[in-house]
Amino acid sequence: MNRSNVHLLDLPDEILFVILKKLDNIDVLYSLFDINNGRLNILVQENIFSNILKFVSIDNTSIIDRFCIDILPRIHHNVKCFIFDPVFMERILLATDYPNLTKLKIVDFQKEIAFNYFTNQSSLRSIFQEQITNLILINNDKGGRRGSSDIYDEGRMECSPKIYTKDVYDHILTFFKNLKKLTIIEPSVMLYPPLSLHYLPSTTFSSPILTHLYININGLHDCLCLLDGRLTKLTTLCVNVYNIDIEISPEIVHNMDKSFNLKCFSLQLFCPSQDYDEIVSLLRRMSNLEKLTLNISIYNRKRFIDVISGADVQHDILNYMPQLRSFTFYICTYVGPVTSPYKLSSEAIQLTLANIRQPHISSMVNYVHSVVHFGEGFRAACSIFSLPFQFDYLQDLGNHFPNIIFSYVTYLLLRDIIPFEHEFLVRIARSFPSLKHLCIYNKKSQVSDGLMTLSSDNCQLHSIIAYPHLTILDIKFSHKDYVEQFLNETKTFVPCLTELEVRVDHLKDITKNFTREETRRNCSNVKKLSTIGPFAHSEDLCHYFPSLYK
Structure with missing residues (x-):
């Protein structure tokens, strides 16, 4: 058989373009930009290779040198988003002007970054205040650990959530004059200090233009505060609640009007809570909601056999959301205590799910010895959830669970009495x-x-x-x-x-x-x-x- 030698440059532009898109933009630009080949040089200057640039985990400073001196000044009009470690942030942003830059993602963010760069004296002030509308922070400040019994232990924090809120979170909204989207996420199972608005003035963490917020909060009361009128343009709110020990105090909320602007809401509780009625009351204010995500675990309901069923979800929540188009959920009810395993089957719960008008829903029942805030005896963990399972965290899974793939779960807690x-x-x-x-x-x-x-x-x-x-x-x-x-x-x-x-x-x-x-x-x-x-x-x-x- 005759074998022909086909080189990379023998391929048509369309195939070369597909191959290059599979590679990291930094690698493509560093390797091919300004080489002695007209075809490749034109291809790598396409917007798709320079719209988003990720300078993360780069140990070779010569790479940064070449980008700042040679490459960035020549593609600066294409750049819309930077992702970088703080160590290179100032040099990259000052290498040239970026007229179309609106989005930043800062990896390994710590409060010192805010103290040093988010100030009126900073050389980066004009970029931050005039251009950035979308800010993502991977917060590496210590706030606890997901799955730990002391999730937010203030003794392990460098400062309390309230001080952190005033010094960092509130300052960010004040300093970034054009910020419309703020996302603060944890690097892994480690959690950062939560937003805590309890007993702080209603002007704290306020903005007339913020539309999207993704953040960890200290308790459900902080969610009420976020919806009290301080964020008037908010359309998307995604909050993770880790502290359930603080009593909700509605009297401190300044405005309890319905949240008409809110179109997308996500609430995740990573500890069991008694606050089902408060959660329902909160959700009923969101009459124009189009997308809802719930991950909640509830205990100590009115009756020890009172399981949150599909009928409850429809009656308590969904009937109040006529515009809802997407509902992703995991709802677990802890039943008990009982002296012997409670005879409740997954099949019995499954029958109630017909009330939720969704085609793909499942359920499971597991038995555990103890859960947070419980005494002795068995408890049944009765769960209903939408499919595919969309969450990265699942706790109190036992020997019996549906034969499905939990593709997104990275944290799993197994617990059973057998x-x-x-x-x-x-x-x-x-x-x-x-x-x-x-x-x-x-x-x-x-x-x-x-x-x-x-x-x-x-x-x-x-x-x-x-x-x-x-x-x-x-x-x-x-x-x-x-x-x-x-x-x-x-x-x-x-x-x-x-x-x-x-x-x-x-x-x-x-x-x-x-x-x-x-x-x-x-x-x-x-x-x-x-x-x-x-x-x-x-x-x-x-x-x-x-x-x-x-």
Whole structure:
């Protein structure tokens, strides 16, 4: 067979364009801009390669030098959005003028950035105040950790939420004169200090032009404050609520009129709440809503068997939103306590979902020993949710769940009153392909065919489970069988595991005092080890967890 040699430049412009679009814009411009080839030079100057430029994780300063001296001045009219680390922000923004720049995304933002650059004395003042209408901050200031029992522990913060709100959030809205969209997100499971408007003046965090806001808030009362008239043009509001302990005080809200302008609203509670009635009251003010996203967990309703069903959702919420076109939800009701597992089936809940006029809805029922604010006894966690499952966080999943793929979930909390067997964990790996943070609360020993799954080192009874993206594993409130399950490389493969939370006695037992070969590999990349109980540093420990000491 005759074989012809086809070079990159032999391809037509249309195919070259498709190939280049698959690459990072910075790589395309740095590699091909101003090379001695007219076709490629014209292609890389298309707007699509310079509208959005991402200068993140660049260690080679010569790349920045070339962009600032040679490339940016020649494509400056095309640039609409910059994504960058603060270390290069000033140099890039001052390299030339960008008449069409309106959007910034700052990675690794900390409050010092606001103090140093968001000021009238800053060399960047005119860009920030006159051009930027869309600001995205990946906030790296410490505020707690998602999934932790002390999600927002003010003792661990550098300053209180109220002070942070006044010094940072309020200042941003005041300083950026033309800001219409503000998005503040966390880098991972770590949370940043929340917006806290409780007892602050109604002029705090106010804007006559802001239309889109995405932010973490301290409590539901802060959501009421955001809708009290201080943001008159707001059409999209997305809030994550992590603190449920603060009592809602409607008397401090200055204006409780309906939110007629609001078209899109998202509310996520990452701790169980008693405030179902308050949430319903809040939602009923949004009569013109077109898109609604809810992720809420509710406990202590009027009757201990009072499950939020499809009929409740339709009657309490949807009937008040005639313009609604999109409804994405996960609603979990904690029922109990009861002295024995409550006989409520997923099928019984599923029958009520016909009341919600959506084609793709599912449900599940799991049993747990305890949930935040509960005493002793079993609780049933009864959940209804839309499909596909759109959220990145799911808690209190047990042995029984629908046979679907949870593509977006990165944080998962497993909890049940019966043990999690090997085959269940195989199913978890398949159903949660994006899983990065796994937490297991289960005191029951694993049992398979009457035998403990803690088999001898040379006995391969099960297939190896792969969790290719798992970086954080919390098994400190679990039976030691789960330490064996996840650290033994003949049972589980966790190549990216960098954080481990575990009991010291379980860890020492399963690793045979840090000498066992079968559990060594899965420990080798761990950079952070959080334990219950003290342990002494030793040479064996250092060799077992080499990444701890790098």
